[in-house]
Each structure stands twice: as structure tokens, then as C-alpha cells.
Amino acid sequence: MPAIQIDDLTRAYGDVTAVEELSLTVAEGELFGLLGPNGAGKTTTMEVLTGQIAPDSGQVAVLGVDPVAEPTAVRELVGVLPEKESPPSFMTPREYFDFVGSVRGLDDETVDERTDTWAERLGFAEKLDTMATDLSRGQQQKVMIAGAFFHEPAVVFIDEPLANLDPIVQERVKRFLREYREAGNTVVITTHDVDVAAELCSRVGVVHGGGLVADVRPSELPADETLLDVFLDRVDATVERGVAADD
Amino acid sequence: MTDGRTRRVFVEMLREEWRMHSHLFRGGHFALFPVLIAALTAGAAWLLVTTGTGPGTVFAGLHALAFVFGLHTGSIGFVGRDALRNLLGDLTLLVFTARTLPLSQDRLLGIFVVKDLVYYAILFLLPMALGTGAAVAVASGGGGVAGGQGVAEGLPAAGTALGLWATLTLTFVLGMGATIAALGITRRGVPGWTLLAALGAAVGVAVAGNLDVAAYTPYGVFLDATLPRVGASLALVAAVFVVGALTFDASARPAARTVAPAFRRWRDRVGDPVATKTLLDVHRSSGGFGKVLFSAAVLLGVTASLIDLAGQITGVSPSVGVSFGAILGLSGFTTYNWLTQSDDVDSYLVHPLSVEDVFAAKFRAFLLLGPLVGLAFYAVALAWRGGPILEALVGAVLLVGVACYIFGTTVYLTGLSPNEFLFDTGLFAVFGLAMVLPLVPILVVGFALAPVSTGLLAALGAGGLVLALAGVGLYRRSLAKWPARYRER
Structure with a gap:
């Protein structure tokens, strides 16, 4: 059973089609990158997969569960780091983890233990009792990353995970993501950063105009070709074709 | 800054406000909003006057409404820093981007307040004045806007309506200024309770000394537009704004706030993590639970004033239980706002x-x-005011019923979006109608038919229960309506 199965997914917002007949399979244990320029449909795909929005057509499944029919059941199984910054408002990071633990059924002892682990891992121990609304964007991002992995889910969707983080924390997050994948979990990263995708992901799907335009394994690319080459070739080519068609 | 940038920012803010509302509420719908306001206020005023409420009471109530409206608009200061950082920044691109321009936060907030004043004066207060003035004139047999009183006397209909608009706008400004001044003073270290106590003491002295405080407010000008009253009311408005300008610092950025963990303790009592988070957000956002208490205190004061005024004019003391119960139930509207302003459904x-x-x-x-x-x-x-036990019980039932009904209606119509989304003319019309239909008869009974007979009290009690059930029913129907909308957005 694949971790993620997408068949002919289409989703539009009014007259704008964000995702069009996208088909994709992600195996368990992959660190999969959904790479694309702004407006390519990455976030929409993630929101459909996590049951936040409904598709217009197509079928999707996460760990065999249909997020359209059972959105809450899917979110029980996965972790989500949303693109839109969603700070836990006036709660402190410690309280936010209490909140996450409460909605995910973790006991207080486990919550305490994992709070300390994450605070140490990402370096925000001294901020645990500061209201999140008063934290810097980087600190808020750390809290949200920790919240996505807090219940140790088998599949995690993370949208631009390294945004606002300093280089030291970025390296810590990258190391953690690799270890998490090596432990048999599946991680899906949506990003427009080619370097991040090339460095981190075992497999990358390039999306543009709502569809998949390339599916590559960075480690298997020829020596004279980089992921950036693939990205520019497929995305620029698509744009050129679009311009020609319009003309 | 006198080089025209202030005016430019003001004009752009005004333009953005219009575009934001007309975009959110499907263009032409929002343009009809003033017409709807005029129709609603005209309908309510006509109903009140034809059922025995004196025109003077209607106009006093209208000024009280404008004052409360001003207090609420001024309460942007309650969310002050949070608003500028979180709410306005998200909602108004201009305010957000202007933070990167060479403009002080104080000036930005000042322009924003003036923009709100112009906006509300034209879109709300003018139609309120026109609608009420016309309705009262018709219902009282052409006796003029104030039934022969004050500023209206001897003036043509258009002139009286403009006079009413002027005093309503000044009353609104007074409310806005009072809130900002109060916030400024409290942020300078004066405890809120001290301020409230001082205000209470001043009111007590005025009452004990038989001093007609209202005479020196814009409402006093409405009643009798003599030069001393005009001067006094303008001085009062200027005074509160001077205090606000001297004390309120919109750019004050206190250090990051550190607090003792409270979530688990609250969760164990509340029993639901989202409800717990919601209450913590209300508690810790600017103004704390004080803003909820403040909203209720304003309604308490307004109701007391209306009861006194109605008693003076009609010679009949309104029902304390029915009047206070029904009007205090309206606090459900602001409570809904406080509970929904710090998050959105998507984030969960x-x-x-x-x-x-x-x-x-x-x-x-x-x-x-x-x-x-x-x-x-x-x-x-x-x-404070006493009253028969049966009326008191019925008033309590009405309070809970009205509050639940407001919550259910608002949630059914707008989901968990803040109240601003009621500014869709179509939605607002439905909301207004849904409020007017049950509340006007209740208030007519409370104000004009006191002492209320046992039969009417029984009917009102039953009505309160029906309102509560209707509120719960609308809430339940919203559970069927909104999930699909959120997923299909």
C-alpha cells in the first residue's frame, strides 16, 4: 500500500484551476518533494490530501484512508505544517503542545517529555513560556514544526519547512527529517526552493500549472544535470508553450 | 507631516475600506447598506412610536446607540497592538504596508480613526438619522423630528434630519474618544477599576446634585441647540480626544510577555481543548476579560439611562427585569466577536x-x-433598581434566550467569521430582521406596558425559552451548513 495515492486530482478556485488532473504515488519511507513555482498547486494538493478542502474531481488516499470521506481520520494519522503562518495566538509554546497533546489524546507525561525534547532540538527552551504572538517568526516556525511531528505520525506534510529559520536551525531540521525518514516514516515537503528539494528529498515531483511536469530522483540524475536544470527546463518549457498557445 | 501624505493615506484608506467591503460583499450589495440601515431604523422607530413610545425616548435611544457604537469603534484601542499587528495587518493592506513607510503608528492610528469616523458617519449615522427622522415625523403626525423639541423645531424635514445627523455624529465621536482616552489612561498605569470608580463617583455626584449631565453632551444640543450647550459639548468632545492623544501610544511595544502555564488547569475545568484555547485567547488578548465586562457594563448603563428617560417622559416606570434582561442579552453579539477574533476555523x-x-x-x-x-x-x-421577583425571573430567561438566539443567528449566517462579515447587505438585512422581530415587541412591553401583567410575563418567559431554543436550533443547523462550505472554499 502506498503512503499517498493521487489519481486525476483537479481543484479550482472559481475560474482559476489550481490543480489539474494530477496523478502521483508516494511510497512509504520516501522523503518526497513537491517542487514548483508560486501558484503551481502545491499547497492545494496538500490541503486536499489532509482533508482541509474537497477536490472537484479525482481520488486521493493517505495510508489507505480517503481524506474526502474521512478528513478527521486522515488527520489522526498524519502531521501537518501549514504554509500559512498560523501561530498559536496567545498561548505559549508549552501550552500549544498541551493543546496538540489534548486533541491527539496524548497523556500529560508524554507531552512534557516531548516538549522538552523539541525545545532542546530546535533551541527554544527559554521561550517555552512566552506568548507565541510575541515570538519572532523563526521561533513561531520552530513551534509549528514541532507541533507537526509532536505525535510522531507515519506521514507528515510540511509546507516550506525552512522558511524564517536561521542556518543552524535549518541544518538541525534537515538532519531530523533525514532521521525521521530513515525510521520508516514518510515526509512530503512542498517547496519552491530547488536547493532544499535537491539536498533533502529522495524523490522530487515538479509541478507547474496544476500538473506534474517531472518526477525525478535527485541522486540518480546524470552528473551533468542538476535538479535546477530539470526544473527550469520543464517549467520554462511549459511557460513557453503556454505563451505560444496564447499567441 | 503637512506635505499632503496624511491626506493621501487617508484617501487611500477610505478607498481600501470601500473596496474591501464591496469585494467581500459582492459589490452592489454593499452599496445598498445605507438604504437598509435607513429602512431598519425607520421601521423600528415607526413601530416604537405607533405603539406608544414617545419620540423623545426614540431619539434618546438613537443617541445612546450612536454612543455605544462609538465606544465599540474606539475599542480598536482595546486590541490596539494586537490589531495593528494581527488584525489590521491581515485585513487592510494599506495599514500593513504603511508600517514600512515614514509614518508613526500614532499618526497611522489617528488617520485610521478619522477614516472610521467619516465612513460610519456617512454609511451608518446618516441613514439612521434620515430613517428615524422620517419615521417619527410620520408616526407622530408630522410633529417634526423631535416632536416639537429642540433642534428640530421650526426646521424643514431635511434640516432637522441634518441636525440629528450632526448630534448623532458628535455622540459617536464622543464614544470613540472616551474609549481611546480610557485606554490611554489605563496604559499609563492607572488601574481600570480606578477609572471606573472615578466615573461611578462622578455619575453619583451628578445624580445627587441633580445635575443634568446630558445637557452638556451632543444629545443636549439635540434637545436645545443653545450656544452654551454647543460650546460645552464641543469642549467635552475635544477634551476626551486631547486626553486620548496625550495618553494613548499606539507604537508602544511592551517586552515579550511570559506567563505561567494555564492551559491544563483551564482545560480540566472547561473540558474541551478548543474552548480552552478560545477562552485563553480572550483572556490574554488586549483588554482581557475586561472587554467582555466593559461591553456588558455599557449596556447596563445605557439601559439604566433609557429607563430613567422613558420614566421621565411617559411618567410610567419601565419594567426593570424585562428591559435589563432583553438588552443585556444583546451582549451576546460582542461576546461572539471576542470569541472568534483570534483564530479562524482553517487553523484547526x-x-x-x-x-x-x-x-x-x-x-x-x-x-x-x-x-x-x-x-x-x-x-x-x-x-440597583429592584423589581418584582416574577419580572426578575422572566428577565433572566429573556437574557439567556436573547444571548443564545444572537449566537445561533450569527453563527448560522456567518459561520465563525467576525462580525464585520455581517456587513453584507443581504446577510445584514436577514440578521436585522431576525433581531427586530422578537426584540421590538419585548422592548415595547418592557418600556411602554409596565407594570407588566402576569399574563404578559408568562408570554415573555415562554418567548425567552423559544428564543433560546431557536438559537440552539440555528446553531445545530449551522453544523450542517458550514462544514461543506469550509471544505469547498
Whole structure:
């Protein structure tokens, strides 16, 4: 059973089609990158997969569960780091983890233990009792990353995970993501950063105009070709074709 | 800054406000909003006058409404820093981007307040004045806007309506200024309770000294536009704004706030993590639970003033229980706003929570906060004004019923979006009608038919129960309506 199965997914917002007949399979244990320029449909795909929005057509499944029919059941199984910054408002990071633990059924002892682990891992121990609304964007991002992995889910969707983080924390997050994948979990990263995708992901799907335009394994690319080459070739080519068609 | 940038920012803010509302509410619909306001106020005024309420009471109520409206608009200062950082920044691109321009936060807030004043004066207060003036003139047999009183006397209809508009606008400005001044003073270290105590003492002295405070307000000008009254009311308005300007610092950025963990303790009592988070957000956002108490206190004061005025004019003392109960129930409207302003439903959908779970948690938080605060102030009102026990019980039922009805109606119409989304003319028309239909008859009974007979009290009690059930029913129907909308957005 694949971790993620997408068949002919289409989703539009009014007259704008964000995702069009996208088909994709992600195996368990992959660190999969959904790479694309702004407006390519990455976030929409993630929101459909996590049951936040409904598709217009197509079928999707996460760990065999249909997020359209059972959105809450899917979110029980996965972790989500949303693109839109969603700070836990006036709660402190410690309280936010209490909140996450409460909605995910973790006991207080486990919550305490994992709070300390994450605070140490990402370096925000001294901020645990500061209201999140008063934290810097980087600190808020750390809290949200920790919240996505807090219940140790088998599949995690993370949208631009390294945004606002300093280089030291970025390296810590990258190391953690690799270890998490090596432990048999599946991680899906949506990003427009080619370097991040090339460095981190075992497999990358390039999306543009709502569809998949390339599916590559960075480690298997020829020596004279980089992921950036693939990205520019497929995305620029698509744009050129679009311009020609319009003309 | 006198080089025209202030004017430019003001004009652009005004333009953005219009575009934001007309975009959110499907263009032409929003343009009809003033017409709807005029129709609603005209209908309510006509109904009140034809059922025996004096025109003077109607105009006093209208000024009280404008004052409360001003207090609420001024309460942007309550959310002050949070608003500029979180709310306005998200909602108004201009305010957000202007933070990167060479403009002080104080000036930005000042322009924003003036923009609000112009906006509300034209879109709300003018149609209110026109609608009420015309309706009262018709219902009272052409006796003029004020039934032969004050500023209206001897003036043509257009002139009287403009006079009413002027005093309503000044009253609105006074309310805005009072809130900003109060916030400025409290942020300078004067405890809020000291300010309230001082205000209470001043009112006490005025009452004891038989001093007609209202005469020196814009409402006093409406009653009798003599030069001393005009001068006094303008001086009063200027004074509160001077105090506000001297004390309010919009750019003050206190250090990052550190607090002792409270979530688990609250969760164990509240029993729901989302409801707990909601209440913590209200507690820790600027103004704390004080803003909920403030809303209820304003309604308490307004009701007391209306009861006194109605008693003076008609010679009949309105029912304390029915009047306070029904009007304090309206605090459910602001409570809904406080409970929904710090988050949105989307932010919960990354967790294993359904839209229904979030709605249920918000309703639970509302029940814990709204009716309880209303009942506490109702108890104060009863202790202060007294009243028969049966009326008191019926008033309590009405309070809870009205509060639940407002919550259910608002949630059904707008989901968990803040109240601003009621500014869709179509939605607002439905909301206004849904409020007017049950509330006007209740208030007519409370104000004009006191002492209320046992039969009418029984009917009002039953009406309160029906309102509560209707509120719960609308809330339940919203559970069927909104999840699909959120997922299909």
C-alpha cells in the first residue's frame, strides 16, 4: 500500500484551476518533494490530501484512508505544517503542545517529555513560556514544526519547512527529517526552493500549472544535470508553450 | 507631516475600506447598506412610536446607540497592538504596508480613526438619522423630528434630519474618544477599576446634585441647540480626544510577555481543548476579560439611562427585569466577536478536528462566558433598581434566550467569521430582521406596558425559552451548513 495515492486530482478556485488532473504515488519511507513555482498547486494538493478542502474531481488516499470521506481520520494519522503562518495566538509554546497533546489524546507525561525534547532540538527552551504572538517568526516556525511531528505520525506534510529559520536551525531540521525518514516514516515537503528539494528529498515531483511536469530522483540524475536544470527546463518549457498557445 | 501624505493615506484608506467591503460583499450589495440601515431604523422607530413610545425616548435611544457604537469603534484601542499587528495587518493592506513607510503608528492610528469616523458617519449615522427622522415625523403626525423639541423645531424635514445627523455624529465621536482616552489612561498605569470608580463617583455626584449631565453632551444640543450647550459639548468632545492623544501610544511595544502555564488547569475545568484555547485567547488578548465586562457594563448603563428617560417622559416606570434582561442579552453579539477574533476555523483543520468540533467548542465557550457575564450584570441591575421577583425571573430567561438566539443567528449566517462579515447587505438585512422581530415587541412591553401583567410575563418567559431554543436550533443547523462550505472554499 502506498503512503499517498493521487489519481486525476483537479481543484479550482472559481475560474482559476489550481490543480489539474494530477496523478502521483508516494511510497512509504520516501522523503518526497513537491517542487514548483508560486501558484503551481502545491499547497492545494496538500490541503486536499489532509482533508482541509474537497477536490472537484479525482481520488486521493493517505495510508489507505480517503481524506474526502474521512478528513478527521486522515488527520489522526498524519502531521501537518501549514504554509500559512498560523501561530498559536496567545498561548505559549508549552501550552500549544498541551493543546496538540489534548486533541491527539496524548497523556500529560508524554507531552512534557516531548516538549522538552523539541525545545532542546530546535533551541527554544527559554521561550517555552512566552506568548507565541510575541515570538519572532523563526521561533513561531520552530513551534509549528514541532507541533507537526509532536505525535510522531507515519506521514507528515510540511509546507516550506525552512522558511524564517536561521542556518543552524535549518541544518538541525534537515538532519531530523533525514532521521525521521530513515525510521520508516514518510515526509512530503512542498517547496519552491530547488536547493532544499535537491539536498533533502529522495524523490522530487515538479509541478507547474496544476500538473506534474517531472518526477525525478535527485541522486540518480546524470552528473551533468542538476535538479535546477530539470526544473527550469520543464517549467520554462511549459511557460513557453503556454505563451505560444496564447499567441 | 503637512506635505499632503496624511491626506493621501487617508484617501487611500477610505478607498481600501470601500473596496474591501464591496469585494467581500459582492459589490452592489454593499452599496445598498445605507438604504437598509435607513429602512431598519425607520421601521423600528415607526413601530416604537405607533405603539406608544414617545419620540423623545426614540431619539434618546438613537443617541445612546450612536454612543455605544462609538465606544465599540474606539475599542480598536482595546486590541490596539494586537490589531495593528494581527488584525489590521491581515485585513487592510494599506495599514500593513504603511508600517514600512515614514509614518508613526500614532499618526497611522489617528488617520485610521478619522477614516472610521467619516465612513460610519456617512454609511451608518446618516441613514439612521434620515430613517428615524422620517419615521417619527410620520408616526407622530408630522410633529417634526423631535416632536416639537429642540433642534428640530421650526426646521424643514431635511434640516432637522441634518441636525440629528450632526448630534448623532458628535455622540459617536464622543464614544470613540472616551474609549481611546480610557485606554490611554489605563496604559499609563492607572488601574481600570480606578477609572471606573472615578466615573461611578462622578455619575453619583451628578445624580445627587441633580445635575443634568446630558445637557452638556451632543444629545443636549439635540434637545436645545443653545450656544452654551454647543460650546460645552464641543469642549467635552475635544477634551476626551486631547486626553486620548496625550495618553494613548499606539507604537508602544511592551517586552515579550511570559506567563505561567494555564492551559491544563483551564482545560480540566472547561473540558474541551478548543474552548480552552478560545477562552485563553480572550483572556490574554488586549483588554482581557475586561472587554467582555466593559461591553456588558455599557449596556447596563445605557439601559439604566433609557429607563430613567422613558420614566421621565411617559411618567410610567419601565419594567426593570424585562428591559435589563432583553438588552443585556444583546451582549451576546460582542461576546461572539471576542470569541472568534483570534483564530479562524482553517487553523484547526491541521489537527484531527472537524469543523463541527470547532463550532461546538465555540458554543461551549460562549455559554461559559456570554450568558454568565450578562447574568452577573443583570444581578447588579436588580440590586440597583429592584423589581418584582416574577419580572426578575422572566428577565433572566429573556437574557439567556436573547444571548443564545444572537449566537445561533450569527453563527448560522456567518459561520465563525467576525462580525464585520455581517456587513453584507443581504446577510445584514436577514440578521436585522431576525433581531427586530422578537426584540421590538419585548422592548415595547418592557418600556411602554409596565407594570407588566402576569399574563404578559408568562408570554415573555415562554418567548425567552423559544428564543433560546431557536438559537440552539440555528446553531445545530449551522453544523450542517458550514462544514461543506469550509471544505469547498
